[in-house]
Amino acid sequence: MAGNRGVTYQGPGKVSVETIDYPTFELKDGPGVNPANVGRKVPHGAILKVVTTNICGSDQHMVRGRTTAPEGLVLGHEITGEVVEVGPGVEFVKVGDIASVPFNIACGRCKNCKEGKTGICLNVNPDRPGSAYGYVDMGGWVGGQAEYVLVPYADWNLLVFPDRDQALEKITDLTMLSDIFPTGFHGAYTAGTKPGSTVYVAGAGPVGLAAAASARLLGAAVVIVGDLQEDRLEQARKHGFETVDVSKGDPRDQIEQILGVPEVDCGVDAVGFEARGHGAGAGKEAPATVLNSLMEITAAGGGLGIPGLYVTGDPGAVDDAAKVGSLSIRLGLGWAKSHSFATGQCPVMKYHRGLMNAILHDRVNIAEIVNATVIGLDDAPAGYREFDSGVARKYVLDPHNMTGKVTSVN
The missing domain is CATH 3.90.180.10 (Medium-chain alcohol dehydrogenases, catalytic domain)
Structure with a gap:
């Protein structure tokens, strides 16, 4: 043996x-x-x-x-x-x-x-x-x-x-x-990506890049990838994706510069529960940031694919609520915009x-x-x-x- x-x-x-x-x-x-x-x-x-x-x-x-x-x-x-x-x-x-x-x-x-x-x-x-x-x-x-x-x-x-x-x-x-490839694809697919879609992927790590590649396979017209780290954003640009540096602020303005409008058809969360703030809060952990941002920038009737990991037990969380997976999500905004949400393991x-x-x-x-x-x-x-x-x-x-x-x- x-x-x-x-x-x-x-x-x-x-x-x-x-x-x-x-x-x-x-x-x-x-x-x-x-x-x-x-x-x-x-x-x-x-x-x-x-x-x-x-x-x-x-x-x-x-x-x-x-x-x-x-x-x-x-x-x-x-x-x-x-x-x-x-x-x-x-x-x-x-x-x-x-x-x-x-x-x-x-x-x-x-x-x-x-x-x-x-x-x-x-x-x-x-x-x-x-x-x-x-x-x-x-x-x-x-x-x-x-x-x-x-x-x-x-x-x-x-x-x-x-x-x-x-x-x-x-x-x-x-x-x-x-x-990561099926997980990224799951994120793009469940967000509703189809030919001609505009797609924003939060996170330029491997799952985020896999989601971006998957959105392109599904026929997206424009795929935008957001991240805090320049080398990851450069990797995205190297393969033909548009990018947003969220350390510079809310992604809405940068998305508008790319598309002419401050919103996309489909949003993908490839970050998960260790998310950090945007702009001035970029160095601080803020676990609801990505989900709330996606609801802001995804058009009414659009979808959010959420392959990013969220957990029920996080001993290192920023507050007691987050330690049991309870986050300050603006669900009312998502409801008002008739968003669909897809979560869980791919x-x-x-x-x-x-x-x-x-x-x-x-x-x-x-x-x-x-x-x-x-x-x-x-x-x-x-x-x-x-x-x-x-x-x-x-x-x-x-x-x-x-x-x-x-x-x-x-």
Whole structure:
């Protein structure tokens, strides 16, 4: 049996690469594992040798100490891997397949899964609908920033790539299918983006850039990306998106300079609960800023797609209300303007096959747009530090150098 190592949360601001258990077809006790899931048999699972696994902004919320994640939790929910073993209940997935793993863990059997709501599966997390690998309060399924990982319900969850050589050639694009590309697409799609739309995306991190790219795929006439950091805005401009620097003030005036009117058809929140103020308040955390701003600048009858993460427990929040996810939202404004709101985990399966085809047929170069940078597993702590500083990169971990693209963190 091979050994295994993984990236673990060790307290606010700290991650380390540790020896962890090699996966088996049973969920064992460990940091973050729901007691009701301990001993759960997984004959329907597959063990994957991880090809690529990405550092996500959602991981950063935990690493900053902004959730109730326990120390020792193995991180990582953005996984692409090669199948090395399958359980006795697996019928279609084969050893040697290379596949994308949706970050949502779903059973494929419950009411929600059968309705395509795989982000809120009823059977994988004893505490609440919905689950994910390596994430706080998500059932305790071990994370995939590791050398090997277990994927339950493999026939249902895995998106197997049609050609191994083609997959490895385009792996830095395909690795984005596990989360950020479908999540960005979900934000743009649920905001109502269609041919000719004008779209504002709050946040120029990887999910925001994926949302911008998705809005363009959906036919938007103009895509505007807002952020506080100039290097991220430059990355957006590099790929043909208009930009707004919200450190200079309310985005309305800058949007008007671009469009001739101070509003857009569709708004996307790719920031989430650690939002900061605009203009004079740009350095201060103000978690309702983005949502309220989007209601201001989205036209009456427009939609807000909200893939940015909001939580029910934030020990580092600015006030007691925000610590339990209660924010000062101007819901009356959204109601008065007949806005639609779409929130929650992206149901990755709804989109990932189509987005895979867009990648394989050269309709989008998502790795270039998000500035994918491949590093080794041992460089994960440095990658977390760099990503937390706001660099315009998406760090991709390659534990076995299967991409042949591993570089060191600068």
